[in-house]
Amino acid sequence: MGSWGICEQEGWRKGPWTPAEDKLLIEYISHNGEGRWSFVSKCTGLKRSGKSCRLRWVNYLRPGLKKGHLTPQEEGIIIELHALWGNKWSTIARYLPGRTDNEIKNYWRTHFKKKSKPDQIKQEKKKEIIIKQQQQQTDDNKNIINKIPLATQLLTSIEEKNNKQEAEIAFSGIDENHHQFLPMVYQDTSSWSDNFIPMDCYLWGGLWDLGDDDPNGCSKIGTQNQDNYYSYEGEYAKGQNGILARLVRGTIDILLDVIKYQLRTPMDSEDAVVTVIVSEVDGLPVEASRQEILQQNATKIKHCNINRTLHQNATKIKHIIFSR
DNA sequence: AAACATGGCAACCGCATCGCA
DNA sequence: TTGCGATGCGGTTGCCATGTT
Structure with a gap:
């Protein structure tokens, strides 16, 4: 495969989405709703596969998505639920409105799956989150x-x-x-x-x-x-x-x-x-x-x-x- | 200042599951 | 019951920005 954005084997464009592509996808969904992803390319002329369209919508364009860093509370929930369910990212995401499974998965891999010094990093992160949660709770529980x-x-x-x-x-x-x-x-x-x-x-x-x-x-x-x-x-x-x-x-x-x-x-x-x-x-x-x-x-x-x-x-x- | 390393994240891939004919 | 397309999920890749040497 060549570099992203120029691979058009099988007729599909790959790589980062452009604002114009986003606009087409948003317009399609506003008229037709979510689902029937394979029809997006036929109806809009987008050279994107149905899977790609769904992913772009779910992870980036869908209304209500939160942007920015996870809060200490969200971090704590992720830790707890991952301890409970493991890599069930979509299940965990249901408990974090506005956050996607992809985002949670990336967060986990970035913060907890370091290959170097895993125990030390986990301990440090855990302590950090505990401290944040305690500070937050102190505020909430006056x-x-x-x-x-x-x-x-x-x-x-x-x-x-x-x-x-x-x-x-x-x-x-x-x-x-x-x-x-x-x-x-x-x-x-x-x-x-x-x-x-x-x-x-x-x-x-x-x-x-x-x-x-x-x-x-x-x-x-x-x-x-x-x-x-x-x-x-x-x-x-x-x-x-x-x-x-x-x-x-x-x-x-x-x-x-x-x-x-x-x-x-x-x-x-x-x-x-x-x-x-x-x-x-x-x-x-x-x-x-x-x-x-x-x-x-x-x-x-x-x-x-x-x-x-x-x-x-x-x-x-x-x-x-x-x-x- | 340049080269290299690392972190963050969007997007892709393959497989599993679901729903329907 | 089976086959097939659509959808969902988790793992992985690779680009880009930033930090470090």
Whole structure:
């Protein structure tokens, strides 16, 4: 193949798009809508393949695309979801409105897939993002108690009662009556039963395990059902704080997916139930009678319904309870 | 100032999947 | 059920701008 822009084998032009080509493509889509890409060249005279037209539209011309650097929040989401799903760029992109799979893929390769000194670079980047997120959260959470140590701001409790698995995440903060949410008591790992998933450690590992050995971060604490569990010694508070940041920003469905992943099949079972209790939306308190806004069979939850109404930053979640 | 290295990113390629006849 | 075209996805390439030596 020759240099880009002049290769016209098979009749198709390749290489960078010109403004004139963009204009033709935009006009075509404005009249005919997306899809039927192979007809673009026939209708417009563009010497571009259908695939090329689709790619140009999806990655560059489509309205609503964000330009510029990713925010620390977006970076954090990418890290978390990549730890969860791996190179499922299109899936990850669905959680980042305005960002394309190509952009996320490029970002990941640029920032995390350095061939030289991979561990060092990942560690440095991770620390950088954690610091950014903490600074951002400090700004966002002015009304949330910050006098208590980070380690107690968010604690997780998992209990097994009467053959039921129940995992509950409690968030400290201030409710609509300005009462402090009391964190749950962290349960000692020695009490975990054989068929029981230690969600907090699992969650932590899933969020931050970047794939390779992570000597300064996650440490393996045990194996259960052929799965590995991790704790994050020394930075436990930071990690929990990071999860809280996600929730405060209303990305509830991400958390649900993460926790579904942690619990593996239990959330797909018929009798699994998810309960989400929200105390504040967009800075306005939710009446006590309406706080429990979602409680339904987990099999019906693909993406948490409340996410669509809780996109603003000021959402406060009191509890999310998973049980079966 | 020139040569080289690196980072960022748009675009291409091949394969997988989907939908329809 | 099968074949085929359209579409989607992830990996890769290569250009260009910037930084380094």
